Amino acid sequence: METIGLRxxxxxxxxxxxxxxxxxxxxxLAVTSAADGQVRLGQVTENGLVQTKRLGEHEGxxxxxxxxxxxxxxFYSCGEDGFVQHFDLRSNxxxxxxxxxxxxxxxxxxxxxxxxxxNSIIIDPRxxxxxxxxxxxxxxxxxxxxxxxxxxxxxxxxxxxxxxxPKHLIRTxxxxxxxxxxxxxxxxxxxxxxxxxxxxxxxxxxPYPVAVSKAHLDSLEEPQMYSGHRNSFGVKGVSFFGPDxxxxxxxxxxxxxxxxxxxDGKVIRVMEDARSIVIQVEPHPNIPVLASSGxxxxxxxxxxxxxxxxxxxxxxxxxxxxxxxxxEYH
Numbered sequence: 020m021e022t023i024g025l026r027x028x029x030x031x032x033x034x035x036x037x038x039x040x041x042x043x044x045x046x047x048l049a050v051t052s053a054a055d056g057q058v059r060l061g062q063v064t065e066n067g068l069v070q071t072k073r074l075g076e077h078e079g080x081x082x083x084x085x086x087x088x089x090x091x092x093x094f095y096s097c098g099e100d101g102f103v104q105h106f107d108l109r110s111n112x113x114x115x116x117x118x119x120x121x122x123x124x125x126x127x128x129x130x131x132x133x134x135x136x137x138n139s140i141i142i143d144p145r146x147x148x149x150x151x152x153x154x155x156x157x158x159x160x161x162x163x164x165x166x167x168x169x170x171x172x173x174x175x176x177x178x179x180x181x182x183x184x185p186k187h188l189i190r191t192x193x194x195x196x197x198x199x200x201x202x203x204x205x206x207x208x209x210x211x212x213x214x215x216x217x218x219x220x221x222x223x224x225x226p227y228p229v230a231v232s233k234a235h236l237d238s239l240e241e242p243q244m245y246s247g248h249r250n251s252f253g254v255k256g257v258s259f260f261g262p263d264x265x266x267x268x269x270x271x272x273x274x275x276x277x278x279x280x281x282x283d284g285k286v287i288r289v290m291e292d293a294r295s296i297v298i299q300v301e302p303h304p305n306i307p308v309l310a311s312s313g314x315x316x317x318x319x320x321x322x323x324x325x326x327x328x329x330x331x332x333x334x335x336x337x338x339x340x341x342x343x344x345x346x347e348y349h
Contacts, residue, residue: 047062047063048060048061048062048091048108049061050074050084050086050094050106051071051084052081052082052083052084052096053080053081054080054081055080056076056077056078056079056080056081056098056100057073057075057076057081058073058074058075058076058077058081058084058096058104058106058113059071059072059073059074060072060074060108074106074111074113075096075104075106075113077096077097077098077099077100077102077104078098078099078100079098079099079100079136080098080099081096081097081098081099082097082098082099082137082138082139082254083096083097083138083139083140083141084096084140085140085141085142085150086142087142087147088142088144088147089147090147091108092107092108092109093105093106093107093108094106095116095140095142095150096140097119097137097138097139097140097152097154098136098137099136099137099138099154100118100134100136101118101119101120101134101135101136101137101154102115102116102117102118102119102137103115103116103117103118103119103137103140103152103162104116105164116164116167116176117167117176117177118134118177119134119135119137119152119154119160119177120133120134120135120177121133121134121135121156122158122227122228122229135154135155135156136154136155137152137153137154137155138153138154138155138194138195138196138197138254139151139152139153139154139195139196139197139198139254139256140152140198141198141199141200142200143200143204144200144202144204145202145203145204146204147164148163148164148165149161149162149163149164149180150162150164151198151200151206152198153194153195153196153197153198153208154194154195155194156194156195157184157188157189157190157191157193157194157195157210158182158183158184158224158228159182159183159184159195159198159206159208159218160179160181160182161179161180161181161182161183161206161223162178162179162180163180166178166180178226179226180226181223181224181225181226182223182224182225182226182227182228183206183208183218183222183223183224184224184228185216185241185242186236186239186241188210188213189228193210193211193212193213194210194211195208195209195210195211196209196210196211196250196253196254196255196256196257197209197254197255197256197257197269198257199256199257199258199259200259201259201264201281202259202263202264203264204220205217205218205219205220205264206218207257207258207259207267208257209250209255209256209257209269210250211250211251211255212250212251212346213250213346214244214245214246214248214250215244215245215246215248215257215267215269216242216243216244216245217242217243217244217245217267217281218242219240219242221240222239222240222242224236224239243281243282243283243284244284245267245269245277245279245284246284246339246343247277247279247286247289247338247339247342247343248269248270248271248272248273248275248277248342249271249272249273249342249345249346250269250271250272250346251272251345251346252272252296252298253296253298253313253314254298255269255270255298255299256269256270256298256299256300256301257269257300258300258301258302259281259302260278260302260309261302261307264281265280265281265282266278266279266280266281266287267279267280267281268300268302268309269300270292270296270297270298270299270300270311270313271296271297271342272296272297272342272345273338273341273342274291274292274294274295274296274297274313275289275290275291275292275297275338276288276289276290276292276297276300276309276311276321277289278290286331286335286339287331288329288331289331289332289335289338290321291332292311292313292319295313295314295315296313296314297311297312297313298312298313298314299311299312299313307322307323308320308321308322309321309322
């Protein structure tokens with residue numbers, strides 16, 4: 020694949036504006052979030068300049084926004100303050116839906132100290148009524164927006180309809196850095212200092228996973244796994260790739276992009292992105308192009324330039340073994 024670099028300079032405020040301007044010139048509008056906790060809307064004016072305004076704010080960083088499939092107006096944000104917010108550009112309003120808390124005791128009792136730092140939010144493309152969030156715990160949570168909208172405005176309805184976690188990670192100290200939905204509602208989850216797992220709908224633990232029975236746990240199939248990369252630094256994303264979500268893609272601390280076959284978890288492509296960490300890999304929704312970013316100043320675009328299938332790196336086993344050892348000793 021060929022790469023195209025989009026350079027980011029050391030002036031953070033200026034470079035963010037330049038990147039935003041390049042985006043909104045194509046589509047007219049762009050919503051952004053960043054480490055300052057702000058959620059902003061950018062719009063191109065008649066003279067070609069970009070104006071931005073604040074739509075909402077979190078306490079702490081906002082790593083992910085989720086745009087509702089089929090709607091140019093509605094999107095969600097989640098932040099390290101534990102809140103999930105709902106935005107509608109038609110009215111320029113934002114609504115705090117709930118604050119996400121850890122599961123404690125035999126009910127949903129919680130205190131402010133139990134709120135979870137959220138890293139990822141995604142919407143099911145087949146049924147946008149459902150969205151999933153993940154953060155500083157082992158459980159990926161699924162919510163139904165219809166249930167939340169019916170709740171009294173004064174209540175905090177942190178009530179998922181289902182949760183997902185590999186059996187061996189329950190009650191461990193791992194946390195979720197990234198998630199993605201396939202076009203058939205499969206749920207992909209990437210864990211810090213761990214690997215990536217693919218869940219089918221029937222692999223859920225239920226809405227209150229700390230009370231799940233041993234019989235139910237034993238009845239669940241194991242999720243498909245994707246390994247070989249390293250996820251120890253940063254809030255690393257994970258994505259499906261291909262018109263039918265046939266592949267899984269992720270960056271790695273070793274400076275490579277890994278692509279696996281979804282069905283069997285086999286590594287089919289490893290591309291050297293940089294000499295430093297690759298944090299995000301995002302696919303174009305319609306054409307075979309990937310964008311990657313990390314701790315460097317560049318955003319890279321990857322596109323195929325030949326029908327020839329290139330071999331995997333000759334030192335792939337060494338790369339994967341080094342990643343495995345580094346993860347174990349982290």
